[in-house]
Amino acid sequence: MPDYDVIIVGAGPAGMATAITAQQSGLSVLVLDDQPDHGGQVWRDIQQNHQHRQSRSFLGEDYWKGHQLAKAFLASGAEIQHQAVVWQIAHPLSLSVTIAGIAQNLSARAIVLATGAYERPVPLPGWHLPGVMTVGGAQTLLKASATGADGAVFVGTGPLFYLTITQYLDAGFSVAGVCDTGAGLGSPSTLLTLPLALVQPKMLMKGLRWLRRIKAETPYFAHVSDIQLEGQDHVEAVAFAHGKGRPKTKMRIPSSHVFLHQGVIPNVNLSMASGLTHHWHHRQMCWHPICDRHGASSVEGIYVTGDASGIAGSGAAVASGHITGAAVAKALTGITIPITALWRHRMKRLQHRALRPFLDRLYAPLAETLTPIDANTIICRCEGLTQAQVTAAMGLGVAGLNQLKAYCRAGMGRCQGRMCGLTVQALLADHHKIPIQDMPYYRLRPPVRPVTLAELAAFHQADPDI
């Protein structure tokens, strides 16, 4: 007998929604989440913050919306385990997880990966310096402990970028500069996707409001490129070029806090290491696991839902979670949820997804962050490898990423390629003059998180069959 009917990895919007629907269908559900509390990154600490809603109003309406789902999730009866780090999925279906330093094996009839997304690496010169953080990281500090920094410079583009700056302003932090790297509405292909995006007029208006406010209340620079983060042991300034004119205007803003953002990408390490088939998403410029519309992956019994299966935002993730929860219930018990409910979720997901082609184009990552050309830019943060070192290794006749890893250790570190993988892939594809989708990613193997020898020893003792 498996330990649970379903184990869900991740307690963000998609994971919570999956759990609610699966539990309602009578399945036994366990949710494993690596953070201290459920809510995912988008609704981080929602339950706790809700008690201080007055003093934390700067988090904004969209944030508070998460409270309803979190409440329903807690009431659902699904079991939740916080700070649980899943590092392997095995067959017959089971997963290995470390909870409070103790590794264990749990089996299930179905596993749902709701591992969400993380911010695309932003390999700019100096991005490794202390004081440089992601915009999402800055936002986490705001949500987790109402903490922020005065005089920061924000560099990037994307919904999370403008939202976090707005939250910063609402919270009363001074902002030293906003360097917008977005391409703007100029390109015809962006404009062509606009009509579809009009399905979501409220979201578009919200984006416009954010931007108007940021332009009015901060030193704002558009069409930013040629970015350098300067400093020795800590970031001291951001140098960049901006404007539409040629040559662009040069600018330098001193600051000891710089926040970067170039969009988010699915967190696929676990799905890749578990043998799921992935494909390259040309527009989002990242790997997606191949799934059917319910989230069923290429591996029997494993589902992927929410942003982990492709970036569509939290609204779509909630709908996807419900849809996947229903699919799992149907597969395991034959029970179907009311067709009206299912259609409601499908409609909602469609509406949210309609916005994506437009957003993906409008907020496309800056070229210099995709394929860094500066020789001293750190590519692999874990091993401290520069662009020059990685390119030198490529010159040794390296065919793919795995071989490159053996030559220069890029991707060997603790983050297991999360911070360098896409960059190394782009550089190597460039080197071989092939399209990026033809350059396979690292072959990832479990454990997908560092596991200590002590944990492993205890694990093997507990389970002599392994």
Next chain:
Amino acid sequence: MFRRLDTPLSEITIFWEDRPLTAYQGELVASVLLRHGISITHHGPTTGSRGPYCMMGVCFDCLVDVDNRKAIQSCQLVAKDGLRLNRHLNLAGTGHPNDA
């Protein structure tokens, strides 16, 4: 420098290289450090100085040594009274076997 907008009641003390730091129950260790102006959590011969970057457990740049455990992600660690922290010496990339 990072600052906190509110002052929760549940004050605790953690130690950074033997220096006492005021923290609050439930606060992330990385957050406490940043609030006290400590932005370099680990350093090493190949990586140089590093500090929290992603705040969500992905980048492993917020590593600290905690009590007698080495290389712990401070953005994933909740502060507890009396916690003793030290800057982590990161030997990644040097092929050093002791880099646990």
